[in-house]
Amino acid sequence: MTKIISMITLVGTSVLISAQVGINTATPEKELTVNGTMKTSGIVFKQPMEKLKADENYTFIIKSPAPENKITAYNDSFVPNSPAPINLVQFKITCDPADKDWVNQFDTKINSKKFLVVISSFGFTQPTRTNSANWLTPVPQIFAYSSNGTWKLKADYHGFSPDASLPTGIWTLNLLVFDRSYAKDFNATQSLNASTTGAAAAPLIQ
The missing domain is CATH 2.60.40 (Immunoglobulin-like)
Structure with missing residues (x-):
């Protein structure tokens, strides 16, 4: 009897792991789909990162300006006065x-x-x-x-x-x-001296 119960438990666990879970939605699209707000103390990204499907689009996560002051996907209609990246x-x-x-x-x-x-x-x-x-x-x-x-x-x-x-x-x-949250500028000054060729003393970015 113990063996049978253990087998049922293992099978049930594997089903839960492979299932898609939806919060506030009956049709989850990923392992976890949240339709609403979420608070977390940390996020661990899946490795390797999953590629977007042909019908999926990417977006930027930004902090909208006052008075909203929300972390949201960039949407020009939602925050029309907010600059894009x-x-x-x-x-x-x-x-x-x-x-x-x-x-x-x-x-x-x-x-x-x-x-x-x-x-x-x-x-x-x-x-x-x-x-x-x-x-x-x-x-x-x-x-x-x-x-x-x-x-x-x-x-x-x-x-x-x-x-x-x-x-x-x-x-x-x-x-x-x-x-500037998404971009950096680098400056370098270098002389070719008496030559017509040269190279950077060190890579500015790598």
């Missing part, structure tokens, strides 16, 4: 009519302690020229830099400008804005 921001800046192509400093008001800004692409509406006797190629100087807690932009064709008969130029600057 990666954002595309476009500025169209009309230049000073006297210079036509120079933006010495434009304050984006983007918090440089919270976000990392990269200029991904740009455009300018007018052709530029120089009064120099030498043939020169206009090279745009486009910068995004942090100053006094916000990101500033600079754009100019140094030594060049649109002809006086042309309308004032307009810069289009497309920015990739990364939340």
Whole structure:
């Protein structure tokens, strides 16, 4: 009799282990599916990580801004004023009519302690020229830099400008804005000395 009871217990245990458990749902999709809020003192991820199926999507877990202040899956309709982990921001800046192509400093008001800004692409509406006797190629100087807690932009064709008969130029600057919670920036300065080749002294990331 003891052997029979032990066998039944083992069989029942194996069934429970392989079953899918649902909390507040009658149709669990995984070993444990929770439809509602959950509190835990720690999470151990399954190794190896399970791959998403063809009909499954991934998302980011974020803390929504006040007044919600909730840990939630990123959803633009749920928190419309909250930035995404990666954002595309476009500025169209009309230049000073006297210079036509120079933006010495434009304050984006983007918090440089919270976000990392990269200029991904740009455009300018007018052709530029120089009064120099030498043939020169206009090279745009486009910068995004942090100053006094916000990101500033600079754009100019140094030594060049649109002809006086042309309308004032307009810069289009497309920015990739990364939340620093998910991104890091690394800086390195190195000289090639008398050579045309070189290598980093050490890997910045690995």
